[in-house]
Amino acid sequence: MNTREPPATTLKEVSWADKSYLIVDDFVGVRQLLRESLRNLGARNIDQASSGGEAMNLLGRIRYDVVLCDYNLGEGKNGQQVLEEARQRNLLNPSSVWMMVSAEKSTESVMGAAEHQPDAYLIKPITEGVLLTRLNRVWHKKQVFRPIDQAYGEKDYLRAARLCDEEIARGAQKEGGNVHRIELLRMKARLMEKSGQPIKAREAYDEVLAEREYQWARTGLAKIRMANGELEQARQLFQGVIAENRHYIDAYDQLALAYQQMGQLEEACSVLERAARLSPNSVPRQRHFGQVCLKLGNVGMAEKAFRKCIAIGEYSYLKTADAYLGLARVCGMKNEPKEALLLLGHAQREFPTDDVRLRVKITEGMVYHETGDYRRARKSGDELEEMLALSPQRPDTATCMEMATLLFVVGVKEAPVELLCYVIRNNHDSLLLQDEVQRIFDKARMGEEGVELIRASKKEAADLMNQGVLLWKTGKLDEAIAWMRTARATLPNNLRILFNAAQILVSAMQQNGYQIMLADEAIEVLLHVDRIHPGQQRFAQLMEQLALLAPDGTLPPADDAPAD
Structure with missing residues (x-):
């Protein structure tokens, strides 16, 4: 330190x-x-x-x-x-x-x-x-x-930031000054980032840098620029940090992300390779390295990274199925289906969840297709269709898109179209994701049809949300709450629907008094938002409003949230 x-x-x-x-x-x-x-x-x-x-x-x-x-x-x-x-x-x-x-x-x-x-x-x-x-x-x-x-820990980031300011002011009155001032500013900057307030985060980092050149503060400024889409400026800042301190490992990870967002996968791969040499025992880093290599088609490096990830992750809490699935894909590319299937079986035994079972079946289909066993690839696609039909819930966005890609490849049409429309309805404001979905439609030779499907799905999501907002604005709070519960069940990952649902619950308590069941529901909704889209300003504002409504002014600890 x-x-x-x-x-x-x-x-x-x-x-x-x-x-x-x-x-x-x-x-x-x-x-x-x-x-x-x-x-x-x-x-x-x-x-x-x-x-x-x-x-x-x-x-x-x-x-x-x-x-x-x-x-x-x-x-x-x-x-x-x-x-x-x-x-x-x-x-x-x-x-x-x-x-x-x-x-x-x-x-x-x-x-x-x-x-x-x-x-x-x-x-x-x-x-x-x-x-x-x-x-x-x-x-x-x-x-x-x-x-x-x-x-x-309560995810009340704005209150935590105010406490930083109060401690800084208190320390300034002490003889000898505030020995923790720099660390308090560092914490405040992180809190402002998590609260979706990059300008205030930048002010805190600038205040630190006015006193001394800390590499973590430079890295923090670069992260803000990257989040703001200023990718070239962020890249230069990250490279400057590494030039000053070649052991500052976070700068490597962030530089790789910047290169990925710029579409420069070769450069991202090179940076991750250097980082993995410096600190090779990070499960997330080896996993990320393998995934980038896989996208590049660099089978040898991907295999090495995934095998290392599996080895160091054997006793790690951060172990996931991704390395096994990634290595299985590598084996498929090397025309080694036997080992690929062994890895998929291991992943399913190690992570016995419905989500992993689905991803294993997708990867199995891709392995069969890559090794030229089209009959078994189609059989995997048919089994995926059955799994979709039996479950009312849909997986996360990335899994939906992988599944749609495989199903199109093996000749299925209706199920992947439904999956991609579901993705659009849950992300109807994301132009980047819409472009990715359109590319999948294009590869399936459904370009024009895809344009119309995307347009209709966006409208459906907007109409669903707007009806709930209209009920709220016209004072029909109970009806608005009920409507938004249905909207959340229909589109569980739509950011605007989730935020509006939480806002309506808060408004109901502001008008009618604190109710523990409504507060718990609002917290549940917001914690889900923070898991799928962290760093949203509206999240921090609504959590603060909930804390102000609570009788003791605090929220229960967010035990299900991962540490930073």
């Missing part, structure tokens, strides 16, 4: 006796040494785990104040994977301290752990004095950020 820290001697003494601790290390001798060091500081409540799995069991039952976790834990999860799962599952309090402990000094290991943001990274051997100094510093910082983190 590059921010200025106060000397340990200036910090208020912390009582370590009433805190709860977890020591995670696969060597009993190290656990005993750390336990004795903590006991000498006055600690009494100390638990121990000898493996990542044992640590996760304890973290799932107990909220620890301090976790000391070794990086290398032998067979099973390593310390990085324990930390990432604890963060993803929200098993840590906002004030909890996580200290990664390791004898490992390699760049690969340190960067891998640092990507998941432990509060400190300690290199063995650790003296009692070093442990006390780092604990003191980190603990005091966590207490400053505790109410901010709490509001963040």
Whole structure:
């Protein structure tokens, strides 16, 4: 962390006796040494785990104040994977301290752990004095950020940003200034981005950069430019950050995304290859690398990335079916259907959900088609049609488009048309997606028909939404709420319908008083929005309105939301 820290001697003494601790290390001798060091500081409540799995069991039952976790834990999860799962599952309090402990000094290991943001990274051997100094510093910082983190956990981003401002103002009155000012500005900038307010985020980053050149602030400005469509300016900023600090891994990931949005897949692939060499143990990065290589038709690099992703993801909470499906596609391109089918079977056993079962069947059809087994490819298409007929729900946008592409290829027409119209109705404001759908129609030799289908689907979605808004505007709140429930069931991923549904629920409570059932429904709708379209200004505004309506002024924690 590059921010200025106060000397340990200036910090208020912390009582370590009433805190709860977890020591995670696969060597009993190290656990005993750390336990004795903590006991000498006055600690009494100390638990121990000898493996990542044992640590996760304890973290799932107990909220620890301090976790000391070794990086290398032998067979099973390593310390990085324990930390990432604890963060993803929200098993840590906002004030909890996580200290990664390791004898490992390699760049690969340190960067891998640092990507998941432990509060400190300690290199063995650790003296009692070093442990006390780092604990003191980190603990005091966590207490400053505790109410901010709490509001963040509730997804009340605007309240969290105000708390940042209040803490900055409070610190300015202290003798010696506010030692956490830069970190508070960093948090405020992130909150403004999540609130859909890039101008205020940019102001916070500029305030930081006026004092010192922090690469994370430069990267933050570049992300804002990228989100605003200023792709070339963003690319230059990301490249500048990398030139200044070739180990700043987030800049590589963002630069690759910028290149992808510019349609320059070769450049994106090259950047991801460099990033994967620097920090190879990131499951999402290897997955992304493989997917870009697959789009380019670079079968060798895609295979290497997907195999690495599967290997490092074996014990990771971030493991998904994507690497197995991607590698199966690679095997299809290499005319190796036997291994492809084994991978698909493994994916279905590992991830036994309806969504994955559907994606496995799509990939199976593509593998058969790529290896020239058109009879089996058509059979997979027929089975997909049956699966669609049996389920009233439709999958996510990307899966719908993949399925439509396969069904057209194997000679089916009606089902893929329905899927693509469903995609348009759920995204009737997205010109980019409409263009992608039109390209699929064009490949299926349905160009003119596709234009008309897209137009009609957009109108259908707009009419459905407008009727609910009209009922609301004419004061028929109960009817408007009922109508929007039907609209949400029909088009569960239409952003404007979701936002209007939440707004009508909020309006009903503003007029008639807070009702827990309506509040819960509004929160459920908004959390769904944040999962499928994060960073929306209207999301932050509606969450704040809900918090103001709540009797205690706060919302329940968003336990189903992944950590940032």
